[in-house]
Amino acid sequence: xxxxxxxxxxxxxxxxxxxxxxxxxxxxxxxxxxxxxxxxxxxxxxxxxxxxxxxxxxxxxxxxxxxxxxxxxxxxxxxxxxxxxxxxxxxxxxxxxxxxxxxxxxxxxxxxxxxxxxxxxxxxxxxxxxxxxxxxxxxxxxxxxxxxxxxxxxxxxxxxxxxxxxxxxxxxxxxxxxxxxxxxxxxxxxxxxxxxxxxxxxxxxxxxxxxxxxxxxxxxxxxxxxxxxxxxxxxxxxxxxxxxxx
Ligand code: CA
Numbered sequence: 648x649x650x651x652x653x654x655x656x657x658x659x660x661x662x663x664x665x666x667x668x669x670x671x672x673x674x675x676x677x678x679x680x681x682x683x684x685x686x687x688x689x690x691x692x693x694x695x696x697x698x699x700x701x702x703x704x705x706x707x708x709x710x711x712x713x714x715x716x717x718x719x720x721x722x723x724x725x726x727x728x729x730x731x732x733x734x735x736x737x738x739x740x741x742x743x744x745x746x747x748x749x750x751x752x753x754x755x756x757x758x759x760x761x762x763x764x765x766x767x768x769x770x771x772x773x774x775x776x777x778x779x780x781x782x783x784x785x786x787x788x789x790x791x792x793x794x795x796x797x798x799x800x801x802x803x804x805x806x807x808x809x810x811x812x813x814x815x816x817x818x819x820x821x822x823x824x825x826x827x828x829x830x831x832x833x834x835x836x837x838x839x840x841x842x843x844x845x846x847x848x849x850x851x852x853x854x855x856x857x858x859x860x861x862x863x864x865x866x867x868x869x870x871x872x873x874x875x876x877x878x879x880x881x882x883x884x885x886x887x888x889x890x891x892x893x
Contacts, residue, residue, distance in 0.1 A: 656680045656703040656773050661691040661719065662735070663711050671706065674762050675769070688714035692722060699728060704773055706765075707752070708735045709743055717750040724751035724818065729806055731772045731819050735760070741855075748856045749863075753820045754846060771847055776819055779806060794829050796890040797877065799868060801825055808867050815867040820845065824860050828878070828888035835881040861886055 658675050662668040663686045672682040683702070685691040688711045695702060705723070709716035720732050734752040736743035738759070747755050754772055756765055782792055783804045792803040800809045806822050808815045817825065823845045828836065838854035865872040876892040 657683065657701050658769065659683045659685060659691060659694060659702050659705045661685045661688065661705060661711065661716065662708045663687065664708075667708075670762065671765070674766055678766055678770070680769075687712055688716065688719040691719055695723060695728060695730070699730070702730055703776065704769060705730055705732045706735065706769065707732050709737065709747065717746050720747065720750035720752050727816060729816060729818060731776045733765075733768060733772055745856055745859055748820075749859050751818055753818060772819075775823070779803075779819060779822070794826075796829075801829070810867065821860060821864060824857075825864060828886065829890075832888050832890055835884045835887045837885040839885075841885065857885070 658680050660668055660671050660675070660682055662671065662684070665686075668684050668686065672684060675682045683694060683698075685694050691705070691707070695705070707716045707719055711719075716734055720734065723730065723732070731754075732752045734747040734755040736747060736755050736757050738757040744755050744757075754768055756768060783806075794801045794803070798810070801807075801817075801822075802809065803822055803826060806817045806819070808817060808825075824841065827841060827845050838857040841857050842854060861878055862872070865875050865878050868877050869875045877889055879887045879889055879892075881887050
């Protein structure tokens with residue numbers, strides 16, 4: 648008898664190609680998850696609106712009838728949903744990857760994909776998200792997981808950045824990227840390292856994806872995002888976080 652210690656997770660699969668959707672359902676269920684299917688973006692948003700607290704992850708195809716996957720992701724984020732999103736993009740369309748991250752996706756996989764790789768990515772994303780949720784729930788019994796610099800507070804438990812009276816919700820990957828940069832305070836880190844350490848992406852990913860995340864973080868963190876002082880560009884390398892710039 649196989650005893651699984653991981654609690655069952657509910658995955659919303661947004662995919663209009665029935666054979667891919669049913670293949671995903673079969674394999675995710677075999678892996679111990681429960682699955683809800685939606686074949687349009689509109690149906691996905693309706694499902695999330697009705698059942699948001701029970702959905703642990705969204706697998707989101709870009710090419711859908713009606714509104715596309717980018718629109719679904721950005722509407723979810725605008726509505727304050729921080730559910731992890733794994734986006735399915737078309738191979739050879741680097742701009743899809745960038746648009747996906749820009750819209751709020753946490754990870755992506757190009758079609759056609761190996762099912763085993765998709766399942767591994769889904770489980771990795773669920774694990775990372777579970778750490779955040781557990782950290783949030785244990786927040787009362789241990790020191791808060793916060794980082795303060797220059798009058799700003801990053802609350803990793805709440806997944807938000809607080810600047811004066813304003814709160815900016817952070818997606819999982821925004822929070823993870825910020826944590827990685829903070830952990831390397833004052834040191835230049837390369838885009839490649841960020842992709843490997845934060846996203847677990849080892850294949851040839853377009854590293855410009857990182858630039859979109861940095862641009863978003865700068866909007867929250869910098870007084871003048873076009874003249875960054877905390878999230879500095881290091882030419883030819885990547886970026887450097889500086890807590891107290893001179
Ligand atoms: Ca499709």
